[in-house]
Amino acid sequence: xxxxxxRFHTLRNQILIAFVxxxxxxxxxxxxxxxxxxxxxxxxxAQRQIEQTAVHANGRLEALYQQIDxxxxxxxxxMYVQQMLLKTVGGYSPSFKEKxxxxxxxxxxxxxxxxxxxxxxxxxxYERLFPLGEESLDDRINKTxxxxxxxxxxxxxxxxxxxxxxxxxxxxxxxxLMDRWFSPGGYLVIRINRDYFQFNDYFDDKKxxxxxxxxxxxxxxxxxxxxxxxxxxQERSIIQxxxxxxxxxxxxxxxxxxxxxxxxxxxxxxxxxxxxxxxxFLSGTIGFFIFLILSFSLSTMITQPIHRLTxxxxxxxNGEFTESPPISSSTVEIYQxxxxxxxxxxxxxxxxQVVYEKELVRSRTELKALQAQINPHFxxxxxxxxxxxxxxxxxxxxxxxxxxMSKLFRYTISTTNNDxxxxxxxxxxxxxxxMEIMKLxxxxxxxxxxxxxxxxxxxxxxxxxxxxLVENAVLHGIGNKKEQGSVLxxxxxxxxxxxxxxxxxxxxxxxxxxxLKEIRQLLIQKQFTMLxxxxxALVNVNRRLQLYYGENRxxxxxxxxxxxxxxxxxxxxxxxxx
Numbered sequence: 308x309x310x311x312x313x314r315f316h317t318l319r320n321q322i323l324i325a326f327v328x329x330x331x332x333x334x335x336x337x338x339x340x341x342x343x344x345x346x347x348x349x350x351x352x353a354q355r356q357i358e359q360t361a362v363h364a365n366g367r368l369e370a371l372y373q374q375i376d377x378x379x380x381x382x383x384x385x386m387y388v389q390q391m392l393l394k395t396v397g398g399y400s401p402s403f404k405e406k407x408x409x410x411x412x413x414x415x416x417x418x419x420x421x422x423x424x425x426x427x428x429x430x431x432x433y434e435r436l437f438p439l440g441e442e443s444l445d446d447r448i449n450k451t452x453x454x455x456x457x458x459x460x461x462x463x464x465x466x467x468x469x470x471x472x473x474x475x476x477x478x479x480x481x482x483x484l485m486d487r488w489f490s491p492g493g494y495l496v497i498r499i500n501r502d503y504f505q506f507n508d509y510f511d512d513k514k515x516x517x518x519x520x521x522x523x524x525x526x527x528x529x530x531x532x533x534x535x536x537x538x539x540x541q542e543r544s545i546i547q548x549x550x551x552x553x554x555x556x557x558x559x560x561x562x563x564x565x566x567x568x569x570x571x572x573x574x575x576x577x578x579x580x581x582x583x584x585x586x587x588f589l590s591g592t593i594g595f596f597i598f599l600i601l602s603f604s605l606s607t608m609i610t611q612p613i614h615r616l617t618x619x620x621x622x623x624x625n626g627e628f629t630e631s632p633p634i635s636s637s638t639v640e641i642y643q644x645x646x647x648x649x650x651x652x653x654x655x656x657x658x659x660q661v662v663y664e665k666e667l668v669r670s671r672t673e674l675k676a677l678q679a680q681i682n683p684h685f686x687x688x689x690x691x692x693x694x695x696x697x698x699x700x701x702x703x704x705x706x707x708x709x710x711x712m713s714k715l716f717r718y719t720i721s722t723t724n725n726d727x728x729x730x731x732x733x734x735x736x737x738x739x740x741x742m743e744i745m746k747l748x749x750x751x752x753x754x755x756x757x758x759x760x761x762x763x764x765x766x767x768x769x770x771x772x773x774x775x776l777v778e779n780a781v782l783h784g785i786g787n788k789k790e791q792g793s794v795l796x797x798x799x800x801x802x803x804x805x806x807x808x809x810x811x812x813x814x815x816x817x818x819x820x821x822x823l824k825e826i827r828q829l830l831i832q833k834q835f836t837m838l839x840x841x842x843x844a845l846v847n848v849n850r851r852l853q854l855y856y857g858e859n860r861x862x863x864x865x866x867x868x869x870x871x872x873x874x875x876x877x878x879x880x881x882x883x884x885x
Contacts, residue, residue, distance in 0.1 A: 322606035330598050334591050354556060357515075357569050361558035364517070364569075369562045371422060371503060375478065376463045378416050379497045382426055383461070383482045385412055392492035393484050395430045403439075410437035422503030424475055427496035428482075436493075444494055448477065456481045456494060463497070465563065467525045474501050476527070504528050515571040522564035531570060545573065612645065620648070728882070731798070731807075732764035738777050738796060745781050753785055754793035763798060763807060767882045769855045775844035776811040776862075776874050784815025784872055806879050814871040823866055830861065845874065852876055 785792035
């Protein structure tokens, strides 16, 4: 008994029994409800087809509507129309010639559409500009529509039947003046041919009817002879008319708000139901036997590779990560499942190795990090010890030199939470210490001065943004000059006091023209450079300037060989990108 039960619970037998059971239930239900099912299927299919027809017809309506909207928008935004309405807002009264020009412009757009019969242009005070006449806008249409157009702020408003000529439709849009902050400038009335929205090519009276109503439930097109009001408010999808059933499909356009209703006789939708019923019954019987055979083969084909994969996974549960043998199954999912498991096994093996190696690297890295923290402190402590030793011996000049070096190194390599930005005062103090050290080296050959407004010393700047330029000026400008040279660092406010211009000027040997062109080309590339030489500091400072203050920032180099070099850049006082 237990053996029989275990065989019943195998995946293959359960798949086979489930498939056959479902098929038997389906065939039993088909015998009793075939006619109803097929009838409903045909109705639904026909309804979907009619809905597609409605969508297509609605798309056509929206395309026609958008064409009118686009042409009327072009008239409203025409430069001559805009200028003329702008004059009328100021009290100007157009001449007869100007009104004719306006009408000519409108008629030129009218030629692009068969649906637009005419345009009418009115001023903001409802006075007609064209066509010629004394009729005002509020006499032409109800004032409620004018107020709706004003609230729409330039969008086209659909009015409906023309009260003066029922054979036409009207639309209205307020003209907004682009040169006057899109303020109201007038009104454009669009007169549309009634025949523009026709659907006689979709159905004849024997196959169905089409009714088109606007957002106000006013009919725009209809070939239906029944009561339109009853149809408009009809909520059911099936109605009775003259002893015959009709299927109703309504489609509301989200663009226009119009409702398209298609009415189709039900008997046209259910033709051939009995023939289709017999065909379904015969095909169901044949399909049952075919399905029975295929279900047995399919269940066997599915379960065999799964059994093999299950055995491989059971070995992995015990810590033995071995790959499952390749499966020659034609089922893509089974093949991918086997390949995915094999890839998972390989990945686990790889991760075990990687984790082991990373643990070794992490241990070594932590040791190096501890050593890196000790080295700067050792340097600072050594320099401080040397400083106090020189003070005790009375070597004031050398002790001052060592103190400056200690502060110089501390400023350069120390790290804090906000070490990226410093005040202009801190950067200038760092430059002073550097220049004092260079002064000790060059003696009277080096003259230098720093000019900075006192109220600008609190401005935040990126650390070591100015000092590399000063170092460049000393080493490459004054260092290559035999005579006495000078370096001037200035910070100047602009007229609006919103930006600072930093200049580093020297009267050294200058930069050769070819070298200057090469440096400027490197500046354009916007890349950090690891090259050594005269342009390294300039290129790297330029890129840092762009990273901190935006890509539009750059350093400016002015140099003349034998006379000196000036390097400058401009930064905002409010700071840059943090």
